[in-house]
Amino acid sequence: MDSATSEPRRIDGPLPCVKCLYDLAGLMSDQKCPECGTEIARTLESLEPLAVMSGTELKLLRRSLLLIALPMIAGTVWIAAGQTLLVVLWLNWGYMSTAQVLSILLPATIVGSAFTIASFIGWRMLAKCLRPRGVLSSTAQRRLSALASTFVALYMMFGAVHCFRTVQGVPSGSLAIGQGAVVVLTLLVWLLRTYTGFSPIRDLGHQCHSPRLRKTISVLRVTAVPCVAVVLAYFLYDEAIGPNATRLRSLEVVSMVAFLCLFGCVLALGTTALLVRRRLSPFAAAAAQREFAKSLSAPATQDTLAI
């Protein structure tokens, strides 16, 4: 590894510059990026974290990406299915017994919680993998993660109480306002955690020679911000004007589009995390080979010593 940095060598494969993503293929390792002037050595250094990770660490990293990505993809589909289910339930409210309604809602809530728990474990695992390498400001991420989980738990508790009260025919009243506030805070904290959490995932995309993945993650993160703003603005407007007031049709359409756009961003971000995960497999294979070679060489030296 030392010889790689001291002895200039030709960059064979595609290697995006750490600063401007210019392809450095064909240049020498002691040269500078022709586009932005950053030393190529700096790009090579940035690749190191993945190259020196052990097989176990890479396994953990890949598992964390899976646990982060799947709830984002499945959770989005689940919410869409849940909204459809609620409409169906609402239409059939009169014809269904309390037990029937609960038999549908309770399993749905349990599966929903499973996604949340998987995501929580995934973000923690990612922080644990990257903390020793200083890639992630882990304290902030851990606090956000804990906060997000608290709010999701609160949200689910409110949802459960709301469900029971609706089924029993008790009007929600002030509970609905509290639930609304919890929904907004949950959404905000969760989005903030996802937003900050995707910084290291974006960098991982760069480290495994995927400038396109890195760019996609950046674009998706930027697109999600105005969508969240519109959705929140509409939610506050909706709460402010009350249930019987006439609504602005155009505003409703804009918020709906923003909401769908946000859903799309979350789905796409989850997919990019899976793609980054797939890009890590050659590093995992290399680590396994290194460790295998080491395990072979260790007893061999012992034998030579014995002889």
Ligand SMILES: [Zn+2]
């Ligand atoms: Zn450059």
